[in-house]
Amino acid sequence: xxxxxxxxxxxxxxxxxxxxxxxxxxxxxxxxxxxxxxxxxxxxxxxxxxxxxxxxxxxxxxxxxxxxxxxxxxxxxxxxxxxxxxxxxxxxxxxxxxxxxxxxxxxxxxxxxxxxxxxxxxxxxxxxxxxxxxxxxxxxxxxxxxxxxxxxxxxxxxxxxxxxxxxxxxxxxxxxxxxxxxxx
Amino acid sequence: xxxxxxxxxxxxxxxxxxxxxxxxxxxxxxxxxxxxxxxxxxxxxxxxxxxxxxxxxxxxxxxxxxxxxxxxxxxxxxxxxxxxxxxxxxxxxxxxxxxxxxxxxxxxxxxxxxxxxxxxxxxxxxxxxxxxxxxxxxxxxxxxxxxxxxxxxxxxxxxxxxxxxxxxxxxxxxxxxxxxxxxxxxxxxxxxxxxxxxxxxxxxxx
Numbered sequence: 001x002x003x004x005x006x007x008x009x010x011x012x013x014x015x016x017x018x019x020x021x022x023x024x025x026x027x028x029x030x031x032x033x034x035x036x037x038x039x040x041x042x043x044x045x046x047x048x049x050x051x052x053x054x055x056x057x058x059x060x061x062x063x064x065x066x067x068x069x070x071x072x073x074x075x076x077x078x079x080x081x082x083x084x085x086x087x088x089x090x091x092x093x094x095x096x097x098x099x100x101x102x103x104x105x106x107x108x109x110x111x112x113x114x115x116x117x118x119x120x121x122x123x124x125x126x127x128x129x130x131x132x133x134x135x136x137x138x139x140x141x142x143x144x145x146x147x148x149x150x151x152x153x154x155x156x157x158x159x160x161x162x163x164x165x166x167x168x169x170x171x172x173x174x175x176x177x178x179x180x181x182x183x184x
Numbered sequence: 185x186x187x188x189x190x191x192x193x194x195x196x197x198x199x200x201x202x203x204x205x206x207x208x209x210x211x212x213x214x215x216x217x218x219x220x221x222x223x224x225x226x227x228x229x230x231x232x233x234x235x236x237x238x239x240x241x242x243x244x245x246x247x248x249x250x251x252x253x254x255x256x257x258x259x260x261x262x263x264x265x266x267x268x269x270x271x272x273x274x275x276x277x278x279x280x281x282x283x284x285x286x287x288x289x290x291x292x293x294x295x296x297x298x299x300x301x302x303x304x305x306x307x308x309x310x311x312x313x314x315x316x317x318x319x320x321x322x323x324x325x326x327x328x329x330x331x332x333x334x335x336x337x338x339x340x341x342x343x344x345x346x347x348x349x350x351x352x353x354x355x356x357x358x359x360x361x362x363x364x365x366x367x368x369x370x371x372x373x374x375x376x377x378x379x380x381x382x383x384x385x386x387x388x389x390x
Contacts, residue, residue: 012258013244015349032248034257034265 078177081106081116084169090132094119097165097176104165105130105137106174107148114174116165117151123158137162153184160184192301192312193331193340194236195358198322199223201234205314205323212302212313220266220299221314222285236323238314239264239286239299240344241354247278247287247298255296262354263303267296283346283372301355337361343369 012032014023031037076098087093087108095116097104103119107130117137119127126141136154137146144156151162166178201223209219222237245264248256255271256278258264267278267287274294278287287298302312306325315325324331331340340356350369359370 011243011260011262012248013352015244015246015249017350030254032245032256032258034259037254037257 075178078168078175081167081174081176084114084172084174087114092130092132095176098179103127104176106165106167107132109149114167114169115149115151116167116176117146117162118165118179120162121158122153122160122162123156128162151182189327190306190309190325191328191331191340192238192241192315192355193324193326193358194238194355195322195324195335195338196233196235197358197360198320199234199236200320200322201225201232202319204317204319205236208313208317209299212304214304215297218290218297220288220297236314236318237284237286238312238323238355239301240284240342240351241301243352243354246281246283246349246351250277250281252277259303261307263301263306264298265303266298266300269295272296283344283349283351331356331358341370345369345371345373347373 014020014027020027028036079097081095081097082093087106089108089110091108093106094103095106096102097116104116105119105128106114106116108114109132117128121128121139121141121144123139123142123144126139128137128139128144128146130136130148131138132148135148137148137151139145139156139158142157144158145154146152146158146162147154151164153159153161161182161184163182164180165176166180168175168177203223205221206219206223209221210217212220220238224235224237225231226233226235241258241262241264243262245256245258248258248264251267252275253271253273255267255273256264257268272295274289274291274296276289276296278296278298279285279289287296289296302310302314306312311325312323315321315323318324321334324334328340335358337360338358339361341359342353342356344351344353357370
């Protein structure tokens, strides 16, 4: 009297009552039965893996290509930042070098010493804040700390030192002449 | 434990309209405060007869067939589950399509909710809430042998005819013995069409 519970694979019956092999393909993509809905076919999984790996490979080539293009660019020319007298000892100044949107920091450490570094933290590109009396650059996002003189990372998550901006001083004027990217 | 041998039997003729099932359903922790059971009057003007409507858990779930969001699924034990919350878009297609009028859309939750035969209870062998409280056992949850022994005058039926759509369900409806053998299934729409006097049981020998 009680209807036997049908097989797990073919439990729900399509409205037209025909067997599952005669059903349109969308019925397999949107099954009503829970076990089939949760089931991932090996072919689908392999397809996912292959396409994802291809996307990663394409991404690597894209990064490499961008790096190569950057290497072919002409080095940025010298740019006047400020006069020596504009900064007191321990004072800092934000300037854009080499590009229009590349914020960098100029810090006067002592009477005769100036340093300049890119302001973007090498961890996740937050703006670092100079703390000259502690001798560090501090990144508030994840408590990254860089050395004020060398730009080397001292604490926290940053993987590389800050890029250093090469400075030259002529007749009391400070010029930025190059950017030195450094690896850890 | 997979309680396949336990079945749900509804006997509308035993329903006394006490609302116990409705309130027991409301108590359930998975949808506290909302009853998933509908206690309907067959013909309010002409009769006090009520009928409890729970999800019949069709073998051909029309609600799932029409769901555009792929949100209604049927587990391996034959229970059609309530809409998956991450998928349901509260379009109400299932409400319109269900031949038994079971699903309900909760507009403010953007979710369809319906009876899932107390899946948290029945999946571990317990009775659904409504069947535990029903004083006249119009809602009965047990084995086929039990129901045959307890209701010798009735026979369970789980085939229903809605126009050209034949539906078999996991939940059984008890019908007076003899009526089932006349036709392969209960022709619901035909009964609705020629409801003249308002008493749908008029032509049945009860």
